[in-house]
Amino acid sequence: MSFELLFQYFLSGITVGSIYAIVAVGFNIIYNTTGIINFAQGEFLILGAMVGITLSPFLPLPLAIILAVILTVIIGALIEIIFIKWLKEPSVLRVIIITIGVSILIREAMLHIWDEKVRALRYFTGTEVSSVTIFGAHISPQVLWVLGISAVIVICLNFFFKFTLIGRAMRACSANKTAARLCGINSKRMVTFSFMLSAGIGALAGCAVSPLTQTQYDMGASLAIKGFTAAILGGLGNSMAAVAAGLIIGLLEAFSISILPLAYKDAVAIALLLIILFFRPSGLFGSREKSALKEY
Amino acid sequence: MNKKIYIPVIALVLLVIVIQLIIHASDAAYYLTQLTMSAYYVLVVIGLCLLMGYAGQISLGQAGFFAIGGYISAVLTTYNLLPYSDSGIIKFFSKLRMVIERQDLYGNRLLSFSPWVGFFAAVAITVIIALLIGIPVLKLKGHYLAMATLGFGLIIYRIVLGTAIFGEADGVSDVPGFVLIPACALEVNGSISLRIQNYYIAWFIVILGMIISVNLIHSRVGRALRSIHGSEDAANAMGVNISKYKLYTFILSAVLAAIGGVFLTHYNGSIGPSEATSMKSIRYVAIVAVGGMANIWGTLIMGVLLNFLSLRGYFGTYDDAVFGAIFIIIMLFAPQGLLKISQLQKICTYFKSRNKGHERASP
Numbered sequence: 001m002s003f004e005l006l007f008q009y010f011l012s013g014i015t016v017g018s019i020y021a022i023v024a025v026g027f028n029i030i031y032n033t034t035g036i037i038n039f040a041q042g043e044f045l046i047l048g049a050m051v052g053i054t055l056s057p058f059l060p061l062p063l064a065i066i067l068a069v070i071l072t073v074i075i076g077a078l079i080e081i082i083f084i085k086w087l088k089e090p091s092v093l094r095v096i097i098i099t100i101g102v103s104i105l106i107r108e109a110m111l112h113i114w115d116e117k118v119r120a121l122r123y124f125t126g127t128e129v130s131s132v133t134i135f136g137a138h139i140s141p142q143v144l145w146v147l148g149i150s151a152v153i154v155i156c157l158n159f160f161f162k163f164t165l166i167g168r169a170m171r172a173c174s175a176n177k178t179a180a181r182l183c184g185i186n187s188k189r190m191v192t193f194s195f196m197l198s199a200g201i202g203a204l205a206g207c208a209v210s211p212l213t214q215t216q217y218d219m220g221a222s223l224a225i226k227g228f229t230a231a232i233l234g235g236l237g238n239s240m241a242a243v244a245a246g247l248i249i250g251l252l253e254a255f256s257i258s259i260l261p262l263a264y265k266d267a268v269a270i271a272l273l274l275i276i277l278f279f280r281p282s283g284l285f286g287s288r289e290k291s292a293l294k295e296y
Numbered sequence: 297m298n299k300k301i302y303i304p305v306i307a308l309v310l311l312v313i314v315i316q317l318i319i320h321a322s323d324a325a326y327y328l329t330q331l332t333m334s335a336y337y338v339l340v341v342i343g344l345c346l347l348m349g350y351a352g353q354i355s356l357g358q359a360g361f362f363a364i365g366g367y368i369s370a371v372l373t374t375y376n377l378l379p380y381s382d383s384g385i386i387k388f389f390s391k392l393r394m395v396i397e398r399q400d401l402y403g404n405r406l407l408s409f410s411p412w413v414g415f416f417a418a419v420a421i422t423v424i425i426a427l428l429i430g431i432p433v434l435k436l437k438g439h440y441l442a443m444a445t446l447g448f449g450l451i452i453y454r455i456v457l458g459t460a461i462f463g464e465a466d467g468v469s470d471v472p473g474f475v476l477i478p479a480c481a482l483e484v485n486g487s488i489s490l491r492i493q494n495y496y497i498a499w500f501i502v503i504l505g506m507i508i509s510v511n512l513i514h515s516r517v518g519r520a521l522r523s524i525h526g527s528e529d530a531a532n533a534m535g536v537n538i539s540k541y542k543l544y545t546f547i548l549s550a551v552l553a554a555i556g557g558v559f560l561t562h563y564n565g566s567i568g569p570s571e572a573t574s575m576k577s578i579r580y581v582a583i584v585a586v587g588g589m590a591n592i593w594g595t596l597i598m599g600v601l602l603n604f605l606s607l608r609g610y611f612g613t614y615d616d617a618v619f620g621a622i623f624i625i626i627m628l629f630a631p632q633g634l635l636k637i638s639q640l641q642k643i644c645t646y647f648k649s650r651n652k653g654h655e656r657a658s659p
Contacts, residue, residue: 036439037439037442037443083624083628087628090631091631092437092438092439093354093438094627094631096354096438096439096442097581097582097585097623097626097627098623098624098627098628100356100578100620100623101620101621101622101623101624101627102620102624103620104575104578104616104617104619104620104623105617105620105621105624107616107620108614108616108617108620109617111613112613221574222450225443225446225447225450228443229447232440232443261458263454263457263458263459263464264454264455264458266450266454267450267451267454267455267458270447270450270451270454271447271451273443273444273447274432274433274444274447274448274451277432277433277436277440277443277444277447278432278433278435281436281440
């Protein structure tokens with residue numbers, strides 16, 4: 001394999017990988033504040049992209065994307081308020097089933113609103129034929145957009161959790177809910193906020209990747225399971241590790257195409273998920289001592 | 297031994313017969329087809345009910361086992377062995393009557409394994425896969441267990457969708473009928489002339505499954521399972537080998553799903569990748585949830601009802617949405633299921649106390 005080809009694979013790997021990373025970060029944000037996995041996380045990406053695609057003919061692209069993100073944030077908040085907020089100490093099984101139900105409802109609603117056609121947002125710069133040459137590899141400028149937006153999301157989130165009041169309050173809730181409440185933090189509001197945040201970054205990532213991968217109403221589930229794989233690989237709750245894990249999974253998938261038939265591409269990430277769950281449920285970067293105390 | 301537990305089984309037998317007679321009398325024989333298909337799906341949810349309701353382990357990959365059963369039987373009974381007919385091993389198989397010769401739709405000769413071979417191979421392979429998957433998976437809990445089983449189902453889906461021998465997106469078609477007993481011409485087959493016979497075959501299998509399950513629930517194993525559901529740590533401390541019981545239940549539920557898959561495939565004459573989707577698995581979980589988790593009779597009733605309505609197309613294009621809505625509504629408002637025994641008991645005690653009140657008031 002030539003260096004250019006390898007580099008091409010590498011770039012396509014980190015492009016999808018960065019999307020998995022964003023999904024994984026979305027999982028982690030909600031998991032950290034509530035201890036639940038939101039199975040509807042993948043749907044946020046598709047919903048955001050779909051709204052963006054619908055608005056884009058009428059509005060300038062940045063405005064359409066911003067509106068799409070805002071709308072998805074509102075829907076994320078509504079989901080939490082309607083389905084999660086008022087449950088008193090629900091069992092894990094119950095919440096899993098509710099979020100699965102929510103994901104099905106969103107998916108079916110999208111099917112009835114936007115039918116099953118494959119759509120795509122227009123390219124942020126240039127068209128599908130324009131390309132940039134880096135180290136001999138030809139890539140679409142959209143790849144750079146995806147990588148850039150993912151990087152910005154991750155950096156902003158890091159900043160947000162470290163230095164802003166709400167971000168710190170959310171971290172306090174994830175560390176110890178009772179203690180956080182005693183300090184005067186409204187932990188219920190933080191849960192709503194975590195849903196809004198993960199819906200928002202999901203929608204943004206969905207818009208960014210839509211020109212490259214196209215968008216169809218039922219793509220959320222496979223994105224969700226790969227994002228979850230990334231979250232597990234990095235250790236559930238650890239957002240920065242999830243980013244690295246997402247990139248690893250994207251690269252593995254990209255290079256698996258050169259060995260395995262394309263039809264098995266999705267199976268690679270899932271097989272990886274099973275292997276991690278079986279042998280190292282604390283993730284690649286989780287500590288063994290900590291994991292010994294935790295239940296999986 | 298408590299004979300009381302078989303009363304619902306007898307009631308079910310009578311109900312099955314009565315329904316058939318009513319349908320026969322009302323000249324609506326086409327309902328039998330959907331009732332037969334529902335029966336095979338019910339087999340899947342009975343197994344899942346044992347696993348979810350009694351052992352307390354969620355599985356979002358049950359459609360994977362259904363597909364394993366259906367696909368293995370379908371491939372074995374349709375794969376043409378004619379080019380290898382001279383090889384020793386095939387001759388050996390035909391001597392054992394394990395390979396049968398038949399003609400396909402166009403009159404070409406076709407040599408393939410008999411459905412019984414397909415059936416036992418499907419069950420054996422399902423047991424092996426369930427064992428291999430079950431040992432590591434059942435160590436997990438909560439989200440991890442849900443995702444791992446979901447992942448398993450997705451892998452099976454990807455494999456059947458991407459492998460040539462499984463027909464890729466087209467699935468396997470022209471699957472022959474399953475002649476159960478050649479002497480009495482019992483055959484699992486979708487043809488209209490065999491409709492009544494197949495209805496009874498399907499429900500006979502379901503009743504068999506119910507008897508096994510009811511026995512299991514009311515045995516030492518059932519008590520152990522319920523103790524696991526209550527608290528794994530406590531059960532473990534009391535000397536219940538929790539991993540063994542969980543694994544057994546997992547395998548049993550997988551086998552029931554696979555048997556459902558085998559028979560439905562022979563009944564329909566085909567199987568496609570849509571049977572292996574995660575949406576199918578989620579449907580099974582939804583049915584168990586509506587039925588009341590640890591309520592095998594509720595699961596049976598809901599399994600027949602929802603599958604029948606869905607197969608008759610009453611939900612239209614909102615088929616999946618209905619199951620999604622069921623999920624949410626049940627889990628939000630009645631996490632114990634619609635047909636929870638305790639609620640019935642509450643109603644019963646309410647009426648009893650009212651009656652008593654009347655008795656006291658009357659003299």
